[in-house]
Amino acid sequence: MTGRRRKVLAVHPGAELFGSDRMLRESVAGLTAADVDVVVALPGQGPLVAELTAAGASVRIIPMFVLRKKLLKPRGWPTLLATFARGLIAGRRLLRRHRPDAVYVSTIILPQWPLLARLHRIRSISHVHEAERSGNRWINRLLYLPHLASQRVLVNSRFSLETIRWAFSPLVRRCEIVYNGVPSPRHPKPPREPLEDVLRVLYMGRLSPRKGVDLVLDAAELLQQQGQKVKVTLLGTTFTGYEWYEEQLRSQASAGRSEVEFAGFHPEVWPFLADADVLVVPSRGDEPFGNTAVEGILAQRPVVASDSSGLREAAGGYSTTRLVRTDDADAIADALAEIAESWPVIIDDLPASRARALERHAPAVYRRAVAAACCAPDRARRPEEKDL
Structure with a gap:
């Protein structure tokens, strides 16, 4: 890899600008700031595309298998199988075309990507933004299981970590807590004083x-x-x-x-x-x-x-x-x-x-942590070792 920039392929299940979408934008900003060539794969167009492009990434729209819970019901199985096949073919083509040094899997509902990365002998980093302790334990296990193929798993809170421990404890040893980085207005408008009327x-x-x-x-x-x-x-x-x-x-x-x-x-x-x-x-x-x-x-x-x-x-x-x-x-x-x-x-x-x-929740701290996870060699660690 001497003489060329490192390349990371980031994959994400949507293109809007809600919570995990905004965190992907911050992750990409951290990678590009670390002089990493970033390609982002999305399943469709949306406002996130312009944000990622502005952050310095190249965006590819491809068929993608996104594991929604409704697909686990019998009536969703035909769609599950069809999108699984299309996503598998498109994913393999993208990996062969770009040959990244690492695959950054944003959210747990993209189960094919850690497995595809392992198949192509590419290290992968899964980022867990979901945690439903009140949900079905077996469905949670099914969602977490493919990410055992990733060399490292980032989780956004202790609650997320404890949910993984409850649902699928073998994954915990790969986990690292990285609290979300949240952008802030430079000069927020002061609150009303006094508080009047409505x-x-x-x-x-x-x-x-x-x-x-x-x-x-x-x-x-x-x-x-x-x-x-x-x-x-x-x-x-x-x-x-x-x-x-x-x-x-x-x-x-x-x-x-x-x-x-x-x-x-x-x-x-x-x-x-x-x-x-x-x-x-x-x-x-x-x-x-x-x-x-x-x-x-x-x-x-x-x-x-x-x-x-x-x-x-x-x-x-x-x-x-x-x-x-x-x-x-x-x-x-x-x-x-x-x-x-x-x-x-x-x-x-x-x-x-x-x-x-x-x-x-400084974005700079979050960005550095994600870039380090994607670019640094792996080592044995405890999940509590790095609480940012």
Whole structure:
């Protein structure tokens, strides 16, 4: 390899700009900063393509086998087999064409790639962004099993690591914890002072039942009944097939007394955080981490988040965050009311919370860790050895 730049092939299951998509962008930025030639394979077009190109990567759109849970049901088997075959052929062609030094597998739902890399005698690094401890243990094992072919596995939280230990402990010895690097606005807009009239509440993320978006509307309605005016902004869109849930949310909003804005998807979240008073992260399901909560802290906004899974690691330990019972609109409403009542104290503490989040989740630290994992030789390690 003397005389040429190292080459890494990164593979990712989508092209949007939600949590794992943004982390891929940071991973690519770290690799290109380390003078690595990066080729990214995606299954389709989307806003992530331009971001990756701007970060210095070449993007290839190819057929790709993405292991969605719906494919594991009998009626999904024909699609599973067809996409498996197309993905296998396309993957082998891409590896032969580019001959990378390493394959970086972003998320666990791309099971073919660690196996393809091993078949071609190329080292691979899997990056785990998923963790559903409450899910089926055998399905989790099935998802983790192919990544035993990777020489190294990066996980984004202790919760993710413990989920792997619970579901498929042989993989743990390959794991290394690398906390997500979260970009921040250079000069976040100060919060309103004093807090007047309408409390402006923001939700950011997918519109899905497991994310608990309906709980935000329920909490807003409870506050309205207590005399606190509320405006809710929902920043995000549904997965394909969940359009019914957005319709349900719109009906719920129409029946309530709060002002509700459906803002749709926007790649830049900071203007919405700047216009908000409080960010709510009300997930019902397990979250491997909580980038959205960290973004709220970095934007100098108080955060109300579910007291569960990886959200505890992301939002815990800050005086300006409130962790509340999962699936409990009353608890969210109480936390919002307490924040509004304590507003002068809260806003005094926001800069200190931001400073701590900047230290814990600096993108530069994350980028260096990913580049080192992709480029450095492997060695035996304990998963707790490198907690960034």
